[in-house]
Amino acid sequence: MLAFIIRRVGQAVIVLFTVGLVAFAIFRFMGDPVENMLGQEATVADRAALIERLGLNDPIPIQYLRFVGGALQGEFGISYRLGRPVSELIVERLPATLELAMVSALFALAFGVMLGVYTGIRRDGFLANVIMSSSLIGVSLPTFLIGILLIWIFAVEFGWLPSFGRGETVTLFGFWESVLFTVSGLKSLILPAITLGLYQMTLIMRLVRSEMLEVLRTDYIRFARARGLRRQAIYFTHALKNTLVPVITVTGLQLGSIIAFAIITETVFQWPGVGLLFINAISFVDIPVMAAYLLLVGAVFVTINLIVDLLYFAIDPRVRFDSPGKGA
């Protein structure tokens, strides 16, 4: 058990180290930080002073360590485009992205499991077939087209929901701008959350369905039926429970994708989160923001993967005993 955890954490550290190296390489070698920070009228002495102050003459490994040290303390430098500390920008915009991602993931999980169970039980039903076919289109539809379609229907044609922005926000804990507690905020959250979660929903639905079909074929379900258990009890207590291990894994892993795809949703809906910040940084080659975003997303992904692996380990005893050379 301990060996598994240590190996897994070790892998995570290696991945993070690599991501950090890439972020540092982007930060240090792309473009000229001195050129970007000084105006055109800077003298050679100014340049030398800034180079000295930024420590650009130090050996590269020391610069890397300093970069990582700074990043750990939330220091990512100053945005070339906005002229403000990157950490400030990210703290300002992170709540918007996190709220969007969480609501989308909940939406995907709830509806995905529900529809998956339904289509699994009513395998040949008409409605189940309709759901399955439309899910195929849902998978092929690029995220931004789903967003535009929803805007067209619900914002332009019916005018029920806002098409951009976050609506009114409430400030929590002094810095967290939340939309979860105002009517206009919640209304403006609906469309982006569906857009972002739809793909994951279809994924979870298909997974739950195929797992359900597999489980329903097993002997213990037949036995439960023979014992005369109620159908709900069979479907939900016995069948669904045994499909949940892969569902948890996929949901966990997809959480990272949700945060990445938030970039697209945020652009479509002009949702002021970190994704929009990143896209603007790419267009304007705003390197400190790009490097910081990379580090942030890297850390999120590695953490999620690690947690999912450890959870898997905790839930599924087979993982524990299959691995050779060590007991539980």
Add this chain to the structure above:
Amino acid sequence: MSDSAREQAAQTPEIAAEPGWLKDKWARFLDSDIYYSFKRSPVTIVAFTLVVLLMLGALVGPWIAPQNPHDPAQLNLMDGFTAPFAENQFTGNFYLLGTDDQGRDLFSAILYGLRISLIVGIVSVLFAGVLGVTLGLVAGFFGGWIDTLIMRIADIQLTFPSILIAMLIYGVARGLVPVDMRDEAAIYILIVSIGLSEWVQFARTVRGATLVEREKEYVQAARLIGLGRGPIMLRHVLPNVMGPVLVIATIGLALAIIAEATLSFLGVGAPPTQPSLGTLIRIGQDFLFSGEWWIILFPSMTLLVLALSVNLLGDWLRDVLNPKLR
């Protein structure tokens, strides 16, 4: 019979059949499992027809398009916002799918955009395929530290969604190109970034297949007659691992087309001077609120039909080539 006589006997009919070689192949194709399964799947036939039509449209686009949408001399501002399937109320000009704000014919713009989308999609999949197959073959065949290195990189890359990788590479590559060349280089940067974001699938599959093939007797036999590693890899192992590669390439094409459209839609893809379908959709989004729905609808439909058809083809191919499902 001596060896040389047998060889000659084997060769004679082949030489005689030389003119009918193509016919022979065609007959074999018509008799194959693939064609049989194709014939029996109406969805696949429709998808295939649509893909062929769209590719043809992209190929001959500049010759069949009513106008060159990127030549300002051919645009008439009076024709702006002409509705589809109707004549313009001022000039009386007819545009099949309507025009945008500058009087640009949407049908022509879509044909030109389709060209960019398909070129970027196909070339980036080819790039990803060549890179992935090569690395996978090398990793699987040689093993050892080189295998570990390649697969570790693949694992790390696989931790992140490919669209994010593509964006990042796009951003980095853009930063490396001089400012005044960024628009011209955009298409190439796009190809490289999508290609580099999708090679992992190829590499992993090919590596897995190579590990299996490597141990088979024909490889040992080839080794025994003194063939080097290079020829064994290229002439003997490679053809035997190409089946799954075809499937990944087809599905990868759909993914690449969507990735390109997404990047262009976000404004970090094809430049405004060479708009792809994604760029057209990006432009069209501005007119959604003012009621000119056709500017965004038709490019979106084209993209959707293209991506969906290629996806369906890929799914079908995967089922046909999967021996477990036979």
